[in-house]
Amino acid sequence: MPQSQSPSLQAWLDRTETLTDDITAFPLRALAATLDREAPGDAVPPLWHWLYFLPVAPLAQVGPDGHPKRGGFLPPVELPRRMWAGGRLTFHAPLRSGNEATRTSTIANIEDKTGRSGRLVFVTVQHRYESGGVLCIEEEHDIVYRDAPQPGESAAKPVAAPAGETWSRTLTADAVMLFRYSALTFNGHRIHYDFPYVTQEEGYPGLIVHGPLIATLLVDLVHRERPDATVATFAFRAVRPTFAGNAFTLCGKPSDDGRSIELWAKDHDGYLTMQATATLA
Secondary structure, three states: OOOOOOHHHHOOOOOEEEEEEEOOOHHHHHHHHHOOOOOOOOEOOOOHHHHOOOOOOOHHHEOOOOOEOOEOOEOOOOOOEEEEEEEEEEEOOOOEOOOEEEEEEEEEEEEEEEEOOEEEEEEEEEEEEEEOOEEEEEEEEEEEEEOOOOOOOOOOOOOEOOOOOOEEEEEEOOHHHHHHHHHHOOOOOHHHOOHHHHHHHOOOOOOEOOHHHHHHHHHHHHHHHOOOOOEEEEEEEEOOOOEOOOEEEEEEEEOOOOOEEEEEEEOOOOEEEEEEEEEEO
16 A cells, blocks of 8 residues: 655755756767667657757766765655666657757656555656757656665566567667766666675666666667657657567567567567557658
């Protein structure tokens, strides 16, 4: 059952911040090289906007997990484990390299719950990206904070991935790919590159592949199969961690009319790790 929100977290609701950034070309070329695909033109592909508007915290303000210390724009949730749980995006117009853009962010919702594995706090942030007075992207970003693992705690029961995919691509995310994506997104979260930390402090069996990277690869699968299509909306939900060094598979199944696409990722054991849906313009 949901717990009442503490006043300290409640005070963060409706908090806003606006950031301005230059949409430069190098991050686009670098991510293209990381994904083994051709570099895009000046239009930023869907989800590649995550290369911009990055939080830059001095090292003195970085917490033990590699993230900026709690507080600031995001609420000061005390739970030690933080993950990107999912999101929903609408693409109205592309951001373009060479232009300036702004992102206005609002804390839209905070939910404090108790689940099977302990306390969970979900924070939803709404983002609006604009350039030249034009609304380009609307996004809802879900973050989940979790308790530290308890001794003897069993992992959640995995769910088998769907069958019947029309498209598939299998690859392995190694430590180099994770390092590159962390660097390109200025993501210091140690679960993606620090093996002793992720195994000893957070209780995972290995380095964790970034959820946003898997989401980006799912949209990249659409690009590879439908290179001339325009993605209008994308929604995704992380289901289970994917660990570096093991092969995982990206899957897609277009609807009969081709306008919507079911997407999912599964690990080397066939378990579902991410669910997503894309619609085409």
